[in-house]
Amino acid sequence: MTQPEGTGTGRRPDDAYDVVIGGAGLAGSAAAILLARRGARVALLERRPDPDAYKVLCTHALTACAYPVLDELGLVPALEKAGAVRNEARWYTRWGWIAPRAAPGGPDLPYAYNVRRSTLDPLIRSHAAQTPGVELLLGHKVTGVLQDAGRTTGVRVETPDGERELRARLVVGADGKDSAVAKLAAIPTRRHGNGRFGYFAHFRDLPLPGGIGQAWFLEPDMAYSFPNDDGVTVLAVLPDKKRLPEFREDLEGSFHAFVRALPDAPPIDSARRVSKIIGTVDHPLVTRDPTAPGIALVGDAALTGDPLWGVGCGWALQTAQWLAEAVAPALTGGGDLDRALASYGRTHGRRLRPHQRLAVDFARSRPFNPLERLMFAAAARDAASARHMYLFASRLIGPLGFLAPAPMARAVAVNIRHRVRGPRRAG
Structure with missing residues (x-):
């Protein structure tokens, strides 16, 4: 050598x-x-x-799994000085919003940053x-x-x-x-095919609830919105490819209409777009x-x-x-x-x-499978299940840890309890 x-x-x-x-x-x-x-x-x-x-072309998100590397590189102070936003998030599902929060008296949830490339x-x-x-x-x-x-x-x-x-x-x-x-x-x-396409743009004056990131699981369509440095918010839509013709015919109109139709949609019409709407119609894995x-x-x-x-x-x-x-x-x-x-x-x-x-499996643009329905529904109804979901979304645990017996058993109990109590409240 x-x-x-x-x-x-x-x-x-x-x-x-x-x-x-x-x-x-x-x-x-x-x-x-x-x-x-x-x-x-x-x-x-x-x-x-x-x-x-x-x-x-990037989500501009550094998930919490990256924090130890940023720390070793010595970049954390520079990112904080540059205005990078610590990335909390909540996710919309058909069962409602999943909003992970730290356990009472427990440590803060792990984080990294949202920052423009x-x-x-x-x-x-x-x-x-x-x-x-x-x-x-x-x-x-x-x-x-x-x-x-x-x-x-x-x-x-x-x-x-x-x-x-x-x-x-x-x-x-x-x-x-x-x-x-x-x-x-x-x-x-x-190469593995992707059943969705994606477009995103940067906005100013686009307030998000709590000032934190949001994602929408609409099965099969997707969207997300992340606050970034310098007061800029990234807003992205990832529809099923069956909607591609309408976006090709009118990109700006389709983009805005898609966002307006989101549950608890960000106020896109009052925001100021500061970039082009860019994206890709084919993003294989x-x-x-x-x-x-x-x-x-x-x-x-x-x-x-x-x-x-x-x-x-x-x-x-x-x-x-x-x-x-x-x-x-x-x-x-x-x-x-x-x-x-x-x-x-x-x-x-x-x-x-x-x-x-x-x-690769989810990129087929399919709805949630039974295990996903179990875990996402529980996370929308139970704080501990939401924290568990957050660890998986941050890639701090793998699929085997996410679907371990204990959290799955808790998810089953949460969902059964919800079904039992629901009719009683309705009555």
Whole structure:
């Protein structure tokens, strides 16, 4: 292994690094910071030349599962200063609103932040550029991967000054669901259809009850509204694709009509829209193996979920942390990188694949199944069940924890009690 030369951030004469990361968005910048802090020499590549570039199509939500990573990165004070909003939420269902609250006398509910990517992306990218051991290379587009005996050993990049080769023990793809790194390395891609499409816009002067986020489960249509930094609220609609013709015919009219029809709808007509209505009519869920010899994928490059759940940003940060924890000792100490990558792959699969399987199923644009009806109905009627739902929505527990015997038994009891008491009150 080539050893780092000093503590500066300039590149080595032979263009060799411990790690080359393609993509300086949320996942790539986090991975660069965490790997460099552990002693790795990192080249962080970003195809866009603007240091303030950001991802536009995003829910702008960092779920509570991301807070420990934000804390390790040292970004929490900067996010608070930038006006990021701690993300409480409530959800509408056919049984009423689910409004999670902390237990009396208990700890506050875990949280992270709602923050616009125009704020978040430049912030974390600047943080990466200032980290000793990271060289941020803007305007560098990955055009090929270097391989030796079936193992990735670096990348070929197009730069403002021409083509260049960068060699490394590990190449990381952090370049989104259409990852060029994954494609060039011939990593198989599994795409799962999404029965919904989505549009969103930013508004000012759009008050939300309690100033907290809201989501509507309309079975199969969906919508959400999240307050963000600088007094801007993100409002999104995710209808079933059978409604696509009406949106194509009149996007603005259909968007506003959809929002007005929501139960307890936000007052969209009195708000001021400060962005275009943007979105996508086809957003497949993407799953790839997160590792191959000499290569690792983080964030959406490895697994792209359904935007209606708002988990992509949190998973980008978590996967960056899991990768750094797994591979840094091998990269900086000359250990077995393949074994370290296998460890990362196991963690990635264990923590995220069960969530993805549920998301793929729900993306068929179906109504709630019996288990979902059981748990959502109980959460609308019972504070403890609502807190349990919140932990799952924040991805602090997995599907097995969500459907564990104790909370399911409580849900059954809550719903039976509701049915028994309901007729008595009516009488």
